[in-house]
Amino acid sequence: MSKLSRQIKGSWQPRVPKQRKEEQELGPGKINILMCRECEVVYYYKSWHHRLEDYKELSEDKRIKFVLCPACQMIKDKKYEGHVILKNPAQDKKKEILRLVKNIGERAFKRDPMDRIISIKNKSKDIKILTTENQLAVSIGKQIKKAFKGSLEIQWSHQESTVRAVLEF
Numbered sequence: 001m002s003k004l005s006r007q008i009k010g011s012w013q014p015r016v017p018k019q020r021k022e023e024q025e026l027g028p029g030k031i032n033i034l035m036c037r038e039c040e041v042v043y044y045y046k047s048w049h050h051r052l053e054d055y056k057e058l059s060e061d062k063r064i065k066f067v068l069c070p071a072c073q074m075i076k077d078k079k080y081e082g083h084v085i086l087k088n089p090a091q092d093k094k095k096e097i098l099r100l101v102k103n104i105g106e107r108a109f110k111r112d113p114m115d116r117i118i119s120i121k122n123k124s125k126d127i128k129i130l131t132t133e134n135q136l137a138v139s140i141g142k143q144i145k146k147a148f149k150g151s152l153e154i155q156w157s158h159q160e161s162t163v164r165a166v167l168e169f
Contacts, residue, residue, distance in 0.1 A: 032062065032063045032064065032065050033052070033055070033058075033062055033063065033064045033065070034064075034065050034066075034067050034069075035052070035064055035065070035066050035067075036048075036066075036067065036068060036069035036072055037066045037067065037068065038068060038069070038072040039069060039071070039072055039113070041069050041071075041113040042055070043069070048069055048070075048112075048113045048114055049113065050110075050113055069113070069114070070114060070132075071113070071114045071115075071116050071132045074118070074132050075116075075118055075132070080118055080130040080131060080132065080162070081131065081132060081133050081134040081137070081161055081162050081163070082129075082130065082131035082132070082133060082134045082135075082136055082137020082138070082140075082162070082163050082164075082165070083128070083129070083130055083131075083137060083162070083163070083164045083165070084101075084127075084128070084129040084130075084131070084137050084140050084141055084164075084165045084166075084167070085126060085127075085128055085129075085164065085165070085166045085167070086126060086127040086128075086129075086144065086167050086169070087125070087126050087166065087167065087168045087169065088125055088126070088168065088169050089126075089127060089148070089169050090169065093148060094122065094127070096148075097127065097144060097148065098120065098122065098127070100143065100144060100147060101117070101120060101127075101129060101140055101144070102117070102120075104136075104139060104140050104143055105117035105131075105136070105140075108133075108136050108139070112133075114132060114133065115131070115132065115133045115135075115136045116131065116132045116133075116136075117129060117130070117131055117136070118130040118131060118132060134156075134161055134162060134163040137163050137164075137165050138154060138163060138165055140165065141154065141165030141166075141167050144167055145167055148169065149169070150167050150168055150169040151167070151168050152165065152166070152167045153165070153166045153167075153168075154166075
């Protein structure tokens with residue numbers, strides 16, 4: 001939308017920052033093989049993988065460097081991209097909800113080793129979940145809404161790539 005058309009419509013909105021590409025977020029691709037010293041995921045072919053056995057061009061002259069993967073680094077730095085708040089879930093459904101959240105997290109981790117649930121805090125009234133990826137938080141919110149009903153509100157940050165998904169039962 002051009003500046004003139006925004007003026008005509010009378011709506012001025014703050015500019016939303018462009019999505020960061022993976023290269024900007026994680027830096028350019030590395031030459032060596034990297035292995036996380038915490039969770040043992042492996043970096044090659046410009047992305048993180050679960051197993052080194054899938055690396056077809058593995059040879060003796062390739063160096064392996066031990067580092068912290070971005071997900072483990074986020075956990076260590078107490079950072080997150082997704083925050084899910086489940087307000088007032090029925091007490092008899094809490095176990096089932098927590099089991100569903102853990103299953104969603106496990107499936108996401110199997111697909112991409114950088115998608116993780118950082119923590120699940122089961123308070124007396126609410127359940128609070130932190131994730132390493134904002135898409136995972138949105139997925140958790142949508143899947144719980146689909147299974148247990150309720151009203152879901154997704155709030156994206158304008159400054160950072162974080163999201164808050166609030167589901168009220």
